[in-house]
Each structure stands twice: as structure tokens, then as C-alpha cells.
Amino acid sequence: MKVYRKYVLLVAWMVLTTVEAFSQSGKANQAVFHHATYVGEDQVYLDNPLGADEFYNPILQGCYPDPSITRKGDDYFMVASSFAMFPGVPIFHSKDLVNWTQIGHVLDRKSQLKVSDAGIAFGIFAPDIKYNPFNDTFYMITTQFAGGIGNMVVKTKDPFQGWSDPIQLKFDGIDPGIFFDEDGKAYVVHNDAPDRGKERYSGHRVIKIWEYDLDKDQVVEGTDKIIVDGGVDPSKNPIWIEAPHIYKKNGAYYLMCAEGGTGDNHSEVIFKSDHPMGTYIPAPSNPILTQRYFGRRSNRVDWAGHADLVLGPDGKYYGVFLGIRPNEKNRVNTGRETFILPVDWSGEWPVFENGLVPLEPKLKMPAGISENKTGQEGFFPNGNFTYTEDFKSERLDFRWIGLRGPREDFMKTTKNGVQITPFPVNIKEVKPTSTLFYRQQHKHFSFTATLDYQPRSERDLAGMVCLQSEAFHYVFGVTKVGDDYLLVLERTEAEGNGRNRKVNSTIIASTQVDLFKPITLQVKATSDDYQFGYATAGGELKNLGGVVSGDILSTNVAGGFTGTLIGLYATSANDILPGNP
Structure with a gap:
């Protein structure tokens, strides 16, 4: 019996030792x-301390490119491109355009985001977020270069509570934007290649528009129309007209696009029409935003463009856009960041205030906004x-x-x-x-x-x-x-x-x-x-x-x-x- 007990104890010790070793191996x-x-700790912020009524620009530092913004009542929501990052499309909320809280991501499920085999520069490009007051619904339309998806839209009644699975849209091209007119009709605009055989030069692109069926969540077949061919001045062979958005003001329709490619020649341009389907006439003073004229300079911001407009809490328009801040060797390591500027739309055409001179690192807060809480109470930091x-x-x-x-x-x-x-x-x-x-x-x-x-x-x-x-x-x-x-x-x-x-x-x-x-x-x-x-x-x-x-x-x-x-x-x-x- 003693031998048996010793045998049992030996076996138990060996089992425990094996389990412990396996456990330690697993832990290792x-x-x-x-x-x-x-x-x-960047020098620009040490050299430019904030006054009581100021905030820093960019508002989102680091890789938050291609911003888009919308408003419902007093609530602002903003999104940015995320490429093959998971979850995708970071979404931010603000009451004042100064203090932002990240409330999550639009695409946070595998059923929405199929980037498992996508290179980092693929995936989600140029999301556009818009609120439709006619059905009290938010839409986010984008291009997913992965998973065989292409252009797509997701929806929600409440951006704090998550978004639908994607609905694939039946058109080619990139950078789709959605517009809801005052009569309840909807339209989609996007960048596309010229009609087959009509490409005139490398970088030649067009802007197309479609009617959009809100009940079927699909563009209306046969309604597509080219509304911009090449860019502001086709005789100069402008490249990469893209990122279109339509706005309505005083009964007129304004089409705002990026032009020049998302690099040294980047800019924002504007067109006007009396109907959403065109004909669109360019402003005589384009571009309305760019940093391409100024060369190397201290605290340099460059590549400005890919913008979106919203009416601010002070009744004034504001535009969010991407820009870069290269280091001393002119290299871009922090990526394309999200900036904001007030927009003067007191006349016929909107113009980004101080968007055609070298950008400064800080701005005045919108009238009536008294607190800068960035980095406090859960608000996103900057500076x-x-x-x-x-x-x-x-x-x-x-x-x-x-x-x-x-x-x-x-x-x-x-x-x-x-x-x-x-x-x-x-x-x-x-x-x-x-x-x-x-x-x-x-x-x-x-x-x-x-x-x-x-x-x-x-x-x-x-x-x-x-x-x-x-x-x-x-x-x-x-x-x-x-x-x-x-x-x-x-x-x-x-x-x-x-x-x-x-x-x-x-x-x-x-x-x-x-x-x-x-x-x-x-x-x-x-x-x-x-x-x-x-x-x-x-x-x-x-x-x-x-x-x-x-x-x-x-x-x-x-x-x-x-x-x-x-x-x-x-x-x-x-x-x-x-x-x-």
C-alpha cells in the first residue's frame, strides 16, 4: 500500500509539474x-503659447487625412481616412469645432471592413459624412479598396451607437460624396476616369454626378453625368480633380473639389450652378485654399486641400482639410493631418480665411466659444x-x-x-x-x-x-x-x-x-x-x-x-x- 501511495504521489507530482511547465511555457x-x-514636444508650440481665446491648428495631429464634417443641431461629427487600419474611419464629436472627443470608429466590425489582405495604403479612402434631416439619418459614403467592395455607404440614426453593414454602390471611381437637397432629393458625386478613349493626359480625371434613390440606397441607373472635365481650366491640363462636395446657399449649388494631386500642388477649388446636375462654372479666383506658392519656411504647412465645409456655432462657415508639416529635412513622417480654417462666404464665392497665405499654428476660437479643453476631460489633445x-x-x-x-x-x-x-x-x-x-x-x-x-x-x-x-x-x-x-x-x-x-x-x-x-x-x-x-x-x-x-x-x-x-x-x-x- 505504501508503494502504491508513493506511486500515486509521484504521478500527481509529475502531472502538476507538467501542467505548471506548460502553463509557464504558454505565459512565456x-x-x-x-x-x-x-x-x-515640438518647438512650434513652445514658441506659440495659446491666448485665452485661441486653439491650435491642426486640430487632429498625426495620420488623420481626408477629413469630412457634418452637423445635426448643435452636434458636429467628423471622420477621416483609415486605409488598412482596423477599426476603420475614426469618428469625432464636438459642440464647438474646438474641443473634440473620439467616440469610436464607423467601421468596427469584420462585416464592414475587409482589409485582411490589403497593403497599408489601400482599404478606406476619403470618407464623406453627411446628415439627412428628411429621414433623420447619418450617411457615411466612401471607397473601400479591399474585399471586392469598392464604393459603399453605411448609415445610422445615432453615430454614438454604431453603423450599418456596407451597401455596395454600383459605380466606379473614388472619393464619393453625398448631397441632400432641400426638396428631399439626394445626389452622389465622385471622381472618375474620363470616358474611354477621351483621356487627354496623365492625371486627367472627371467629376460625375448621379441621382440617388434613398429608398433603395443606390444610384439611379442612367442618371450619371460628367459635370467637371479635367478641372478649373482644362486648357492647362489640371490633374486629379477629386474629393467633390456639393453645398447649397442662397438657392445656388456650389461644387467644391480638390485639384492638383495630394502633394506639393494640392489645392481646393469651387464651382457654381443653378441646378445640382450642372452646368458648373468655376470661380474666377480659384483656388480658394492652397499652400503651394510659398516654398520652404519656418513652421511650414503644405499640401493643403481635400476640404469640407460646415456652418459653425457662430453662424460662420468653417472648412476642415488635410495638410502636412514636414520636418527639417522636408520629410513627412507624421502624415496628412486635419486642419481647420474659418471661411468667408459673405460674397458670392467662399474663400478660406488666410488659406492663401502661409498657415499659422493657432487660431481664434469661434465667437461665443470661451473654453479650450483639448487634452482635458476626455477631449482629444493637441499642441x-x-x-x-x-x-x-x-x-x-x-x-x-x-x-x-x-x-x-x-x-x-x-x-x-x-x-x-x-x-x-x-x-x-x-x-x-x-x-x-x-x-x-x-x-x-x-x-x-x-x-x-x-x-x-x-x-x-x-x-x-x-x-x-x-x-x-x-x-x-x-x-x-x-x-x-x-x-x-x-x-x-x-x-x-x-x-x-x-x-x-x-x-x-x-x-x-x-x-x-x-x-x-x-x-x-x-x-x-x-x-x-x-x-x-x-x-x-x-x-x-x-x-x-x-x-x-x-x-x-x-x-x-x-x-x-x-x-x-x-x-x-x-x-x-x-x-x-
């Missing part, structure tokens, strides 16, 4: 980030700020996003921080990645996080990624080689295009580290100079890899339309294989 494959802190996240809230802040798939598929918040279960997907792949991203919002910033993680093999890695795209990024993380834990810094960049494109990765540096206590990781940038640092066991931060260039984190080098994303990254498909240092 989880990456737990205890907290993250983002600090932005210089510090944002700290301990990941202990039940609901993760909306600023944290995934890429090509939902955050919830790979992460959960715990009492110790956010736990990421790594996918067998490398950051170089065009698949959903197990990465929580935060947008870079300043030229001068630091981003610091503490990681608790012990990789089991060289296939495991967790840490940070600074990403412009799947082919242009830095990875800064810990992996295992033999019995050693190594911290590695890798630079990835592509050369060539199409089938000739080649992606090259270079290990900048690596060092052996102790992971039996959490490791602190940091990336910081001073304009175009990026540095990666680490600290173990609560020690001082040490640099790894010296100063590296932010060139591959700019749209100038990487292309596309996004800004730099800073990610908390974990993978079980690591391919960074340094030798022992």
Missing part, C-alpha cells in the same frame, strides 16, 4: 506591456502633450488600432497591462498583425513602454515597431538565440516596384539582455533623427544602434498616404536572426 509566449507613455496608458481600463482607448484586423483578435487588457498573443505573422507580411499601433503626432517625441516577455525560440519576438508600411519600418524587440535573450534593432526598406520590388532588411545592432525582469523600451525622434533605447532591471536607458534616419518612416521615401505608426508588436514568425553579440 504572451507579451505583456505594463504601460506606454507618449510625449510630444504639446503627454499621454500615458496603463491598459487597465475595460475599454482600450480608441487611439490604439490594429492593422488589417481587430485588436480583440490578439490582445486583452489585464490587471498587469495589455497582453498580446502573437500571431504567426511577420510585420513584413500583408496580413493581420498582432500589433497595437499609436500614431506619431509630433516631429519631436518619445514613446516608452515596459515589456514583460520571455521568448521561447528564435521564432518569437516582442517589442516595438515604427512603421510606415509593411516594406518600410524599424523593428526593436527581444528574441532568443540559443540560450541567450537578445535585443535587436532591424531596418527594413524596399527598392524597385511591382515584380521587381525587393525588400531588404538590415540588423543595425543587437545586444544580450536579462529578461527575468521587465525591460523598458523607448523610441524617440528629434526631427529626422530617431534613437532606440532600453533599460533592464529598472536601470538607466541605454542606446542601441546610435542615431538612425527617419527617412524610411516618411511618405517621401515609402510612398503611400499614411503617417508613422508606433506599435507594440509580438510575433511567432520572427525572421531577425542575429549571431550572439
